[in-house]
Amino acid sequence: MRQRIVGLTGGIASGKSTVSRMLGELGSVIIDADVAARHVVAPGSDGLARIVEEFGKDVLLADGTLNRKLLGRIIFGDHEARRRLDSITHPLIYRHMAQELDRAIKAGASVIILDIPLLFETGLFLDTIDESVVVYVRPEVQLERLMARDGLREEEARQRIRAQLPLEEKARRAEHVIDNSGSLEETRRQVVRLWQKWSAEHETGLDRP
Numbered sequence: 001m002r003q004r005i006v007g008l009t010g011g012i013a014s015g016k017s018t019v020s021r022m023l024g025e026l027g028s029v030i031i032d033a034d035v036a037a038r039h040v041v042a043p044g045s046d047g048l049a050r051i052v053e054e055f056g057k058d059v060l061l062a063d064g065t066l067n068r069k070l071l072g073r074i075i076f077g078d079h080e081a082r083r084r085l086d087s088i089t090h091p092l093i094y095r096h097m098a099q100e101l102d103r104a105i106k107a108g109a110s111v112i113i114l115d116i117p118l119l120f121e122t123g124l125f126l127d128t129i130d131e132s133v134v135v136y137v138r139p140e141v142q143l144e145r146l147m148a149r150d151g152l153r154e155e156e157a158r159q160r161i162r163a164q165l166p167l168e169e170k171a172r173r174a175e176h177v178i179d180n181s182g183s184l185e186e187t188r189r190q191v192v193r194l195w196q197k198w199s200a201e202h203e204t205g206l207d208r209p
């Protein structure tokens, strides 16, 4: 039976983690790019050594872990520094996730979710996935939830939203859109509907090429 590889993405505070959790509870295998991104710069990793080589020892905290806040400030607004950081981390993240994907495929998972915040921006795994799901939220709800979750002032929150590809644009590019502007129950209903469609196709083999 053919296995389904899905790219899941969204915008900041659109509810991607919430939907990812729901899909996990329904039985998909979740491969999380944020987890991979932390793994490849863990203490003792090649990734961390290369970041120190590139940006200096100052980017380490006293306990030897990466000072993400400082690194974030260094690359904020500095296109060239961001590019250098991405050129170190992206191939490592890709390789780590590809290994996990391989494991999930061999284990026979029917639905494998690649949870990637910057799926369309980075292009990572775009040629691997069968389809994409975008978690959408109306702009005013996104702003409100972001301010509440991260304790940000309105202008800071707007700035972070503006730094990303517009959510409308992502929704246009996706095969499936989950609208998370309403209650968690309404979102869960949409997620279950999508899951049922996948399950039906998996059982009947309709998705086979």
Ligand code: ADP
Binding pocket: 010, 011, 012, 013, 014, 015, 016, 017, 018, 019, 145, 146, 149, 180, 181, 182, 183, 184, 185, 187
């Ligand atoms: P993302 O992973 O896309 O950044 P989250 O899943 O963390 O977004 O959701 C952003 C915030 O909004 C979180 O605090 C979450 O608890 C809350 N949230 C998500 N979906 C809903 C919803 N349907 N109703 C109310 N709050 C929600």
